Amino acid sequence: MRQSVNKRTVDAKNIGSVMSALKRKPVPRLSFSGQSRLPQKAASLHQQVDVQGSAPEEIVRRLSASLAGFEVLIVPGLDGSARHHWQSSWQRLFRANGVAVRRVTQANWSKPDYENWVTALVAAVKKSKKPVLLVGHSLGCLLITHAIKKGLLPETVAGALLVAPADVENGPELERYRVAAFSPVPLSPLPFPSVVVGSRNDPWLSVTSARKFARHWSASFVDAGRKGHIGNQSDLGDWLDGLLFLDRLTQTVLLEKTGLSRHQKRVLQ
Known part of the structure; x- marks a missing residue:
């Protein structure tokens, strides 16, 4: 397993352009102090979401610039992500805005084979x-x-947004047999910046377990409110909150890669 994120490299040209864009027009930030708190500017952007749940163009434009040096890899869970799932919405959204994005494809989504x-x-x-x-x-x-x-993932992985991780040992009793091969939940630190997003009424993950996972994985934790399992049944559209969470992760990764001092990081954040 990799021990440090400092070994990874991000294309210097892309980082330079992104950091310049950030200095010109800051991207909304989120607090990760154990609760999800949107600053006033981000709250005003929330008000721009239309009735279909589409993300405001301003957020999409800024996030697309931040993601220019990366490839987003969508990793669906049990039963896959339907067309209306936020992961599928993001894939379409990113592709339409020039962001490199793909998704992992599995042979059988309903009967997951661990290996x-x-x-x-x-x-x-x-x-x-x-x-x-x-x-x-x-x-x-x-x-x-x-x-x-x-120890199977290459060092090209720069960060991870982990939304509603399935607590395979304590999830819905009638569903546990399908995910038994993924038990127990690994509790080792992740070797790159990560964010865990939890919901207050998720049948697969209590807030207590979400915080525990985040702590063991050395990840930040975000309380997404009452969003169920944040999946196929949640009807979140483009899920603006999630896009802001992804942006915050991306900025963290970029700051790690540039090797800025703590003081410089505070100024930019």
Whole structure:
């Protein structure tokens, strides 16, 4: 397993252009002090969301600039991500705005085979020609942590957004048999910046467990409110909050790569 994120490199040209853009027009920031708190400017951007849940063009434009040096790899969970799932919405949104994005494809979404799923994830990451930002949901988050524990993910992985990680040991009793092969949940630190997003009424993950996972994974934790399992049944559209969470992760990764001092990081954040 990798011990440091400092070994990874991000294209200097891309980082330079992104950091210049950030200095010209700051991107809304989020607090990760154990609760999700949107600053006033981000709150005003929330008010621009239309009735279909589409993300404001300003946020999409800024996030697309931040993601220019990366490839986003979508990692769906149990039963996959339907067309209306936020992961699918993001894939369409990013592709339409010139962001490199792909998703991991599994042979059987309803009956996950542990070894095959891990193999598919590793193969997808290795195809990337840029530093990779993983965007996992539910069992996809556990898949990422298992691959890391096995030391199988290459150093091109720069960060991970882990949304509603499935607590396979304490999830819905009638569903546990389908995910038994992914138990126990790996609790080793992740070797790159990560954000865990939890919901207050998720049948697969209590807030207590979400915080515990984040602590063991050395990840930041965000309380997303009452969003269920934040999946196919949540009807979140483009999920603006999630895009802001991804932006915050991206800025953290960029700051890690540039090797800025703590003082400089505070100024930019």
